[in-house]
Amino acid sequence: MIIKYLIEKEFKQFRRNPFLSKFVFIFPFIMLAILPLAANFEVRDLNLSVIDNNHTPYSQRLVQKIAASEYFHITDISYSYRSSLKSIEQDKSDLILEIPPRFEQELVSGQDAKVMISANAVNAMKGGLGSAYLAGIVAEYNAEIRAELMPAGGKSLQSGMDITKIFRFNPLLKYKYFMVPAIMVMLLSMICGFLPAFNIVMEKENGTIEQMNVTPVGKFSLILSKLIPYWVVGFLVLNICFGVAWLFYGMWPKGSLLTIYLFASIFVLAFSGLGLIISNYSKTLQQAMFMVFFIIITFIFMSGLYTPVDNMPQWAQYISDISPLKYFIRVMRLVYLKGSAAADLREPFMALCGFAIILNTWAVISYKKSQK
Amino acid sequence: MSKPDTMTERKMTPGENWRFFMAFVRKEFHHIFRDKMTMLILLVMPILMLVLFGYALNTEVKNSRFAVYDPSHDDVTREIVEKLQINNYFILHKMLKSPAEVDEVFKSGEVAMVVVFSENFYENLLHGGHAQIQLIADGSDPNTASTITTYASTIIGNYQQELLKVGKIPYQITPELKLLYNPSMVAAYNFVPGVMGMIILLICAMMTSISIAREKENGTMEILLVSPMKPLYVILSKAVPYFFLSIVNLLTILAMAVFVMGVPIAGSFFWLILISLLYIFVSLALGLLISSIVSTQMAAMMISAMGLMMPVMLLSGMLFPTENMPVFLQIVSDVIPAKWYILAVKKIMIKGLGAEAIIKELIVLGVMAVALITVSLRKFKIRLE
């Protein structure tokens, strides 16, 4: 079996490459440790600048209520809109709450009392959610005041519908539960897809691939020999990831490990195909690197790694449909967090199998031992 | 490696120096333009990133699929479901027939939320005054979960007001909302500065370092160094084309942002370009530094990718707000030049502030530029002699 010799060679070279062999184990570790901490879209700990032009117990109670909330810190008490605006310009505050001079009078007399909420919307989501939260606290305050000011018969105005919010699978809404499974997928794709691609292109650039092209080694054997070591490493890394996730975040897959292994195998098969395609079309390392970067930007970002696929506009969703990552990330999240079984995952399974077949066929066809 | 004596004796006139320099620069340009694939990607990349980050990567929640379990089947529950569907936040995916299906529908990932009504909803409301609605959201996507439950409860709350047919509610506090700088809540506003930071870093740091590393690897670096031109200028000649490339890209991004995506340049164009130039110098210096410590292309690429691009993407505030990060990460973020650049661009471009507002950023970037250029030039001097 010729391929035995080739695989041996690949493993030896891998081990002897001082950079690669360390990178492959350290990088996942760092990613898993840092990325979930950094990737936080939670809107929380907002800095609020308050202008209280009313100075009455009513206005002060409102301010205190806001201060007591865990969403807001009152970082600035100012006397003019202009100075509050300055604190937003300097990013010292995220929102401004302005209570007008006649707040209490208007409220108590039964008219509408107004407050002004200004939010820094450069980060649209932060601005939007932040102002919604603040408005929500104002509404709660409003309900409390109304209950006090109105006679007991005002009961009919009280909300009759009790709304309870329940968050399944992640009751405390921790971001890491969202990120960690997706990060594992990203790591696997890099190790099993991109690294073999770089390996092959490097051999092209320094000419050693030609020596192989002139031997009786067949296309299949050559390609397989390049992929198998990375599959093995990828599998190892995946298991290390499980360990790290448990150690750092207390996360362990709720569903079956076997399901994960099954899907991981198909995904790796598909993604190495993609890596091969990249290497077939690149003559230099720089070209390969750019293609990889391009793919990372389009497919990895658009596969729901950081932002959910459902939020994307329709055209973007079509693009994500041709990304194997989207399906595997979904599967990982489903199995890890919800314990979904293979039976629930028929659709992604078919999709991933399809990718594996198409990508690998393309890779084999486009690999040429002799040039035109 | 030292030059032969004859070479060091001969000093070149400034005119000769300049011509040599330009020849090297031209050669470098040829290298770049010949590689069509890279050129294509280089020019397409910023546009792609802008489109992606601006339009596709959306943290706004829309079209969330939900399911309903309604044992009541009365007018009110039906109205509520109607109201939820009408806007484009929600799409009704399925009506469930039993509580057991709730679990199933989450496990298969079909819906983001299930609305569960208590039995005899309307009756309870009329007679007892209380009826229960459970909004069960899939917490595996926390952002979506918290957003859609907030939306849903707001919609239901509004419906309640209607239902109770209250004309004028006394003792009402009405908040007036103003969204500063970005009233239409365009996600691009947040991302365009980040894309600018990334692309400049990509070209100036990554490509420059790889290009120099390639010459080292091929051994052609030694050939260049034997030329009569000072070694330092050889290195600089490699950086010049990427300088221009990054300016072209910068202008492309700005043009696209302003004319296609509607992101304004609210402040001074002059200061925007100035700080961009400063940042370009910092990035070029970083590229030179990297190339002075590596000997292979692969290493240059890995270090620029993992040591620069990755941290920049994650920690510079481009994708994720730095305020939410734990303190030690925020400190790391302060060391990243891109973070200061992005901050300054946001202030000038989107907030429309003047030069006074970015004094801190200018100083930080200035210091970084000087420090990096000094260190990398010194490292090169050592290596070359």
Added chain:
Amino acid sequence: MNPIETIPADKVIVVRDLTKKFGDFTAVDHIRFEVGKGEIFGFLGANGAGKTTAMRMLCGLSKPTSGHAWVAGFDIYKESESIKKCIGYMSQKFSLYEDLKVWENIKLYAGIYGVPAKEIAPMTDDLLHRLGFEKEKNALVKSLPLGWKQKLAFSVAIFHQPKIVFLDEPTGGVDPATRRQFWELIYQAADQGITVFVTTHYMDEAEYCNRVTIMVDGRIDALDTPKNLKEHFEAKNMDEVFQQLARNAKRIEK
């Protein structure tokens, strides 16, 4: 050309009107020759004359634009994989893996070419002994001096006793003494019946060959033994022969 032209049985390489064009540029222009078993056949010419291109076609690394050739009796168009089993190859870039040890390189290629596993280790030791490299058995190839790498690469290329070994500028960058030693190995191989097809731009190496061709601008402008060529061109050495031919050359540097 006559499709049913019979291929001479004792010739290991037969080339008929082989041509390679890259767009408008003709790199190899209707060349025609035959090489016999055990011959040391030199392919001379300036850089850019087309030698390497021609050799790559014979090895199956590049497809010709037109013309025919048979290597070890196999058609280079249809049976290139069979050709590869019977040949060895050593290129300018030496093509040994720098980050593998000496014995690991030998084992790899031996295995690829089908040397039975049991025989690899003893054959390796034998080879290293003959070359005087025993101490370097466990050294990484990148630590060897250039001349040693060349000898090793050649030995690896013929380890599996191929019918023909193709050498593409094998002696670049070393001193004449080292080159001589290298050619000793070539003689030994030829004595064992291995045909050696070698390209070079060193004219003195031409003297070591049984027959040489000189390529100019993609054409074969001379094909004979070195002795005959010197007589014909009234030259003292092969260099002068080449000068006379090259005076008419249009292409110089590639």
